[in-house]
Amino acid sequence: MNTNPLLRGTRVLDLSRLLPGPFATLYLAQLGAEVIKIEEPGTGDYARQMPGLFEQVNRGKKSVVLDLRQAADVERFKAMVANADVVVDTFRPDVMPKLGCGYDTLKTINPRLVYAALTGYGHSGPYRDRPGHDMNYRGYAGELEQSGPADGAPLVGGFQVADLAGGGLSCAIGILAALNGVRAGGPGCFVDVAMLDCTLALQVATLAELRELGRPPRRGGGLLSGAMPNYQVYECADGRYLALGAFERKFFVNFCKLAGRPDLLELPHAPGPESLPLREAVAELVRTRSRDEWECLLAGEDTCASAILSMDEVLENEQVRARELIQWAEGKPAFGMPIRFDGEARPALDPSPALGEHDEDPPAR
Numbered sequence: 001m002n003t004n005p006l007l008r009g010t011r012v013l014d015l016s017r018l019l020p021g022p023f024a025t026l027y028l029a030q031l032g033a034e035v036i037k038i039e040e041p042g043t044g045d046y047a048r049q050m051p052g053l054f055e056q057v058n059r060g061k062k063s064v065v066l067d068l069r070q071a072a073d074v075e076r077f078k079a080m081v082a083n084a085d086v087v088v089d090t091f092r093p094d095v096m097p098k099l100g101c102g103y104d105t106l107k108t109i110n111p112r113l114v115y116a117a118l119t120g121y122g123h124s125g126p127y128r129d130r131p132g133h134d135m136n137y138r139g140y141a142g143e144l145e146q147s148g149p150a151d152g153a154p155l156v157g158g159f160q161v162a163d164l165a166g167g168g169l170s171c172a173i174g175i176l177a178a179l180n181g182v183r184a185g186g187p188g189c190f191v192d193v194a195m196l197d198c199t200l201a202l203q204v205a206t207l208a209e210l211r212e213l214g215r216p217p218r219r220g221g222g223l224l225s226g227a228m229p230n231y232q233v234y235e236c237a238d239g240r241y242l243a244l245g246a247f248e249r250k251f252f253v254n255f256c257k258l259a260g261r262p263d264l265l266e267l268p269h270a271p272g273p274e275s276l277p278l279r280e281a282v283a284e285l286v287r288t289r290s291r292d293e294w295e296c297l298l299a300g301e302d303t304c305a306s307a308i309l310s311m312d313e314v315l316e317n318e319q320v321r322a323r324e325l326i327q328w329a330e331g332k333p334a335f336g337m338p339i340r341f342d343g344e345a346r347p348a349l350d351p352s353p354a355l356g357e358h359d360e361d362p363p364a365r
Helices: 018-031 049-058 069-082 103-109 136-142 161-183 195-200 204-213 247-259 261-265 275-286 289-298 311-316 318-323
Strands: 009-016 036-037 062-065 086-089 112-119 189-194 231-235 239-246 305-307 328-330 332-335
Touching: 009 018, 018 086, 018 112, 018 161, 018 247, 049 332, 062 161, 069 103, 112 161, 112 261, 136 161, 136 195, 161 189, 161 195, 189 195, 195 332, 231 275, 231 318, 239 275, 239 289, 247 261, 247 289, 289 305, 289 311, 311 318
Parallel strands: 009 036, 009 086, 036 062, 086 112, 112 189
Antiparallel strands: 231 239, 239 305, 328 332
């Protein structure tokens, strides 16, 4: 059971589906909140069709089935709102008002209610009613254009930047800030979180270069995206990869000395064509050893060089195991709360709920 007291006593009604909203409310559940998924009859959250994904982001929650197109279920939902602290939805802007459950209606029932609307484009602007997914928001935010090598097409990448960082985490921050305002004596409020907005706000390095140079960096050409040979990914002798993150010169000095090539320090390493000889020399050097040989030689030293691990290797990594982030449920891995609090345990959450498992639970606290 979830016993973390940080958000104990906070009740969240979660109407969200798929990934961004459930990821936000997973954080709230891991912090101790009671999260009740409000799911439609029959199918419930669409992510139930992808059990591995559903289990990852819905552990520790309850499930109540309501059909908000039916008057009786609308009334039951409003009764639950009267005893809730937070409502989360990921519908397009006009959906909940048309159902008679928009913020303007619900705040008359519960003036202290925090209502978080997590959408692709927000509740204003010409794109407000457009559908979208992670790559669409990343594309409009300019982040996708910046992702990938200089000589290739934009890369979708290995995880959902807009859904998780721009969406879920930003939504969780907004909810926590609004809850703090309520607990300080203020009224509830509407939290408008747009994945486009919050993904654009992650473009810190790109905007910094635009401000400084008057233009954005080309794909693969930013200081942190491939322009510098001392901040780059290199292939090793065994076909696996080394991340060389020696951005500061002191780390690159250590790398060159430990690798037995102090002469590389004489080559230009500033961004631009003049650094190509250094890039080629480092690439040739890294190909002389396997990934694990480089890891043994460099990772424990002040080099900012490290092996690039596969996910199964990550689960066995000594640092990950020491931090106890991975929790095992029914023999399968899941992420625990990644933020640590002094003196607070990080208990494993209950498994994700069956559809409608908590229909009979009373709404009162």
